[in-house]
Amino acid sequence: MNPSLSTNVQEHLSARPQPSATSIAAAGLSRMIEPGDVIGKALVEVSGMVDAYAFITHSTQPISGSLLQSMSELLEAWGHRKGIKLLREATERWRTRTNHEAVLQSLRYMEQLGGGLLTPDEPLWPQQLSDLEFNAPFCLWWRGSKPPLLWPSAERMVSLVGSRDATSYGNSVAVELGSGLAQADVTVVSGGAYGIDAMAHRGALTAEDPEAATFPTIAVMAGGLDRYYPAGNTDLMDEIRTCGVLISETPPGTAPTRWRFLQRNRLIAALTAATVVIEARWRSGALSTAHHALLLGRGLGAVPGPVTSASSQGCLKLLKDGAELIRDAQDIRLLMNDSDGYAPQETDQSFMKSEPRAHDQLSVNDLMLMDALPIRGWSTVDHLSEVAGLNIGGVLSGLARLQIQGLAVTREGSWQKAK
Amino acid sequence: MNPSLSTNVQEHLSARPQPSATSIAAAGLSRMIEPGDVIGKALVEVSGMVDAYAFITHSTQPISGSLLQSMSELLEAWGHRKGIKLLREATERWRTRTNHEAVLQSLRYMEQLGGGLLTPDEPLWPQQLSDLEFNAPFCLWWRGSKPPLLWPSAERMVSLVGSRDATSYGNSVAVELGSGLAQADVTVVSGGAYGIDAMAHRGALTAEDPEAATFPTIAVMAGGLDRYYPAGNTDLMDEIRTCGVLISETPPGTAPTRWRFLQRNRLIAALTAATVVIEARWRSGALSTAHHALLLGRGLGAVPGPVTSASSQGCLKLLKDGAELIRDAQDIRLLMNDSDGYAPQETDQSFMKSEPRAHDQLSVNDLMLMDALPIRGWSTVDHLSEVAGLNIGGVLSGLARLQIQGLAVTREGSWQKAK
Structure with missing residues (x-):
């Protein structure tokens, strides 16, 4: 670790105030409410975080008729018709996880790990997440060595996603794109899996520069940030933590379940100006991220591959369906409207330069x-x-x-x- | 060779009448006028083939003012403004190649080779070539063992084109597509080069069936059909001649020049409902065929490949520019509007079948x-x-x-x- 950087972090940590009531409520709600639970989101919207947390943790307090009424109306406005019975059941469900001491401990633990909790009322909150509307998260746990002041703006971030069981072709394209984007000061966002995720991060980290204005790369995890999943990527995650940041909706100690992986994908899509699928089979979790990007009106690109490769069929399907064809980092920057006056020309394709005949x-x-x-x-x-x-x-x-x-x-x- | 087939051909040959005045004129004009020479085309349109040939071969007859006037008006209508001087020069140019005995000999020679000359007034003439307007050919030399009665309709033909120096990936996709189309009774049209052209023909020939209603494959050549270019494809050309047909605008004895290759590409595009580029570098002759297909309003498809492969950059560029992405023969049939009710579904992709989970x-x-x-x-x-x-x-x-x-x-x- 860069010594001057760790001094910065120490100052940042020692200057950090005690957690606010909002932070404690957000930490508690993130423990009790699953990512993407629209009923929980409705409760938070209607009551505010502090009151929502207080209501759930007062386990004997029945849900009032007026609260039920307001939540119902909001859910209906969002297109989610839910009977009163479901709302009552949701309250019971959240209450099974109540543990205030564990909530306070999770905040202290995250601070010890060099991280914290970000809530939508803070200036650093990534505003682009509000495009998720009723699916927007109400907090983000983060872990990193740089203070989160370096958070880039939405239009300087791109998601690179794809299959865990990538081919050497997919892996090498992921490294190439990750590195090309980071060199152009575009932050790469991906998950923490083997294959494309890992290679996209590794590519971005090759452009590591302690003086850089922003993170080269951000890993969005499905479980708690206290342990890494998969464990085989521990070295990589440590490197991302040092140079970039890890984020998650879920508190430390949370296991990464299938549901949380699926919900995590919406954050990856929403954080960034565009999502690029580098290599994906016909059925691949990366396609769910692509789907979220489309729903959010974000850019969507896909890297083609051989039609004979099963590992590329998901990407080829996206291209058939209208995703932008991506050959290199420049194509991605055009997709992000970050062209800096760049217009593709024959002679710009360095690997196919040919003398005029x-x-x-x-x-x-x-x-x-x-x-x-x-x-x-x-x-x-x-x-x-x-x-x-x-x-x-x-x-x-x-x-x-x-x-x-x-x-x-x-x-x-x-x-x-x-x- | 199938014995019953060769009997058919013998009958066809012995029943063939002496060449008509139109055939002789067309043969002569094809010797004197280069493919795609719009001034020559204007002369033929204004005078008719027989008179045009007679005018050129009467080497002392000056071009009349009224003929010049009509040709000028026609060229102007086609968007080709040409001064009178250019028209006079064109006449001189054609006359340098006058040789009536050689013309008669070329017709006899072609008949000996098991072929002939087709002109636009004959019922078998492929009408779709008239979409080329002022670039339409005025005759086609052909060579094959089946009588040209088996000529397929335009909407049952597709061009498969690509680079000579194809990779094993490109070659194997070409065989796969050629075979898949021929099995669906779609005739493959290509050139006679090594690489993609040869492999597309070879694929189509695997579906060889002497009882088939149409040719499995057609090779459109840039030079005369008396000798094959490149010579290394002689066996393949003989097989195409036996099961399909070879065609060319140019008479026997004509060398395949760069110009004639470029002009040949417009015939490939115009004959078929769609053109598919299988593998092409950033600069490739196949892209000129693609360009003609676009200008003619024909379907245009391209097979993607690895973004890291220089051999696929031409195809990737076409896809960026809106060509339809082609994964298999079914994708081509959809492009040709020849779907037989086929709609692509996950489970139709045999190589990526997955059980519902x-x-x-x-x-x-x-x-x-x-x-x-x-x-x-x-x-x-x-x-x-x-x-x-x-x-x-x-x-x-x-x-x-x-x-x-x-x-x-x-x-x-x-x-x-x-x-």
Whole structure:
């Protein structure tokens, strides 16, 4: 770790105030309410976080008729018709997880781990998450060595997602794109899985710069940030924590379940200006992130692959359905409307640079004359006239032009192509 | 060669009449006028083929003012403003190639080779070529063992084109697509080059069936049909000649020049309902065929490949520019509007078939419960309630559903995931 950076962090930590009532309520609610629980979101919207937490933790207090009424109306406005019975059941469900001491402990623990909790009332809260409307999270747990002041703006973030069981092709494209974006000061957002997620982070971390204005990469996790899942990515997660940040909706100690993985995907899509699927099978969790990006009106791109590769069928399907085809980091920046005046041109494709060919500039007649010129033997003007189908004047003037361009040579009145 | 087929061909040949004045004129004009020469096309349109040929071969006859006037007006209507001087020069140019004996000989020679000349006034003429307007050919030389009665309709033909220096990926996709189309009675049209052209033909020939209603494949050549270019494809060309047909605008003895290759591409695009580029570098002749297909309003598809492969950059560019993404022969048939009620579905993709998963049918609550069930140890209903965040009633009813579906098992009041 950079020594001056860790000093900064120490100052930041020691200057940190005791958790506010809002933070405690948010921590408690994130323990009791599953990510994406719209009924819980309705309660928070109607009561505010502090009152919502107080209501749930007063386990004997029945839910009032007026609260039920307000929640019902809000849920209906969101298109979620829920009977009163479901709302009562939801309260019982949340109450099974009540544990105020554990909530306070989770806040202290997160601070010890070099992290904290961010709530929507704080200036650093990523405002773009409100596009999720009734699916927006009400807090984010974070863990990182840099103070969260370095959080980038939405239009400087892109999600790179894909399969865990990626091919070497997918992995190498992920590294390439992650690195290309970070070099252009675009923050990469992904999950914490093996394969594409890991390689996208690794690519972004190659552009690591302690003086950088923002994080090179952000990992959005499905479970608590106290332990890493999968454990095999521990070194990578430590590196992301040092140079970037880890975030999660769920408090420390939470297991990453299938449900939480699916809900996590909506955060990845909502945080960023665009989502790019690098490699995905016909059925892949990455496609759920793509779906969220579409619903949110974010950019959606996909990297093509061989039609013979099962590992690319999800991406090819997205492309058939209208996702933008992504070849390199520049294509992604165009998708994000972050072009810096960049317009794709033949010569910008470094791996396929080709010199303009002399022949490209020839007129039709001169091209026919070039075709008629022998490579080895020598040809007379009369013969060239017949082979090229040009009159004598056309042959003579054409030969003069080709000679000036170094494409034709003459000897004793006969002609051939220049070597 | 199929014996009954060669008998048919013998009958066809012996029944063939002497060449008509139109055939002789067309043969002569195809010798003198380069493919795609709009001035030549204007002369043919204004005078008719027989008179146009007679005018050019009367080498001393000057071009009349009224003929010049008519040609000028026609060229102007086509958007080609050409000065009178250019028209006079064109006449001189054509006349350099006059040789009536060679013209008659080329017709006899082609007949000996098992072929002939087709002109637009014949019922078998492929009418779709008239979409080329002032670039339409005025004759087609052909060579094949089946009588040209088997010429398919335009909407049953598709062009498969691509690079000569194809990768093993491109080659294998070309074989796959060629074979898939021929099996669906769609005729493949391509050039005669190594790489994608050859592999597309080879794929189509695997579906060879002497009783088939149409040719499996058609090769459109840039030079005369008396010799094959490249010579390394001689065996393939012989096989196409036996089962399909070879065609060219140019008479026997004509060398395949760069110009003629470029012009040949417009025929490939115009003959078919759609053009599919299978593998092409950033600069590839196949892209000129794609361009013609677009100009003609034909379907245009491209097969994606790895973004890291230089051999796929031309295809990826076409896809960026809106070409339809092609994964298999079914995608091509959809592009041709030849779907036979086919609609792509997950399960139609044989190489990525996946069984529906039991989990897919679960409600959100049951999914959370599944996530909470241990794989090894056993969990009580109370514990499941806390871990899953569900009330006791929800856990009990959920466990009952999971048990019925064989997803959960119970022992002494505790539960785990079914193995």
